[in-house]
């Protein structure tokens with residue numbers, strides 16, 4: 001066996017703590033030694049990525065299975081017990097469209113997560129990665145991906161108890177298995193990170209474009225913030241491009257802005273990826289684009305729930321496009337903010353919040369690269385939406 005039931009191995013303090021034993025039934029514990037072997041000593045050759053949480057390595061476990069081994073950064077010093085409790089909650093959550101967590105390692109200061117390895121990378125490295133991938137996403141595959149992601153998110157929002165707001169829905173967190181089935185990764189992770197640590201990575205260009213303004217700027221965290229991000233992702237999948245691209249002419253740089261513009265001119269179909277060479281169902285594509293506009297409306301209340309989104313995507317519910325109102329554009333808010341800040345010269349682009357418990361205040365910290373100034377807000381978690 002490649003992994004060990006919780007009580008059988010590692011972490012002497014955890015082993016001696018009956019509270020931990022009781023709460024942890026779903027987590028397999030791996031020894032540091034085992035993960036070192038699996039990844040060839042966490043070698044550069046085995047490194048497959050790096051994000052806001054730390055580095056990710058591909059490894060082969062003792063049972064022969066491949067795993068994605070995510071080494072959380074050194075700043076992550078959450079206590080062993082808290083960490084294991086959160087991990088246990090995450091490990092319990094299983095769905096076809098969610099990445100499976102195999103287990104973790106908590107030896108000394110190490111906090112390492114072991115996930116099912118997905119063969120086909122993320123949407124960020126493939127479909128919206130600017131043509132660097134050999135995978136061709138035909139229209140049917142794109143539809144399956146949209147519906148799959150929507151189902152995974154609806155599950156987190158509406159079926160898991162306590163419900164989970166992902167907080168970081170974006171192309172790099174949508175992984176693809178060998179059949180291109182989408183799996184949402186990193187759900188539940190925001191809770192693992194101490195409040196003083198950045199966990200919404202803006203080092204990856206484009207992250208900011210996924211954030212609902214009321215969350216990024218006002219700190220208001222609800223499921224509707226995820227639904228906004230999903231709307232942006234949906235646009236990316238249909239158009240085959242990243243939500244922001246500074247290489248394009250100014251009027252095309254922001255995908256959501258462009259979508260609204262084309263929608264108003266009744267030319268939405270012009271947003272569909274030209275690399276499909278016209279091989280797509282235009283009516284369905286426009287419907288998907290309208291759903292993304294419903295999801296990104298300025299008022300969180302007007303955005304549909306994820307279960308309604310699933311129904312609309314699958315044709316079980318009509319899309320009422322007479323009701324679509326103007327999207328909330330983070331660029332508008334940022335302009336305003338930066339301008340306001342410049343006036344007062346007392347400023348910000350790092351958002352910090354404090355407290356980490358779910359269902360109460362929650363935390364977010366995100367550095368905006370375009371300027372160096374900082375300010376603080378508190379994110380209120382609001383379950384009513």
Ligand SMILES: Nc1ncnc2c1ncn2[C@@H]1O[C@H](COP(=O)(O)OP(=O)(O)OP(=O)(O)O)[C@@H](O)[C@H]1O
Nearest residue numbers: 048049050051052053056068115116117118172201
């Ligand atoms: N389960 C997995 N299977 C295969 N590759 C993975 C897996 N998990 C992560 N990766 C790879 O590692 C990369 C880094 O992932 P990570 O989640 O650390 O960062 P990110 O998603 O790019 O950014 P962020 O930290 O903001 O979420 C991913 O883009 C993906 O290529």
Ligand SMILES: [Mg+2]
Nearest residue numbers: 051172173186
């Ligand atoms: Mg990720």
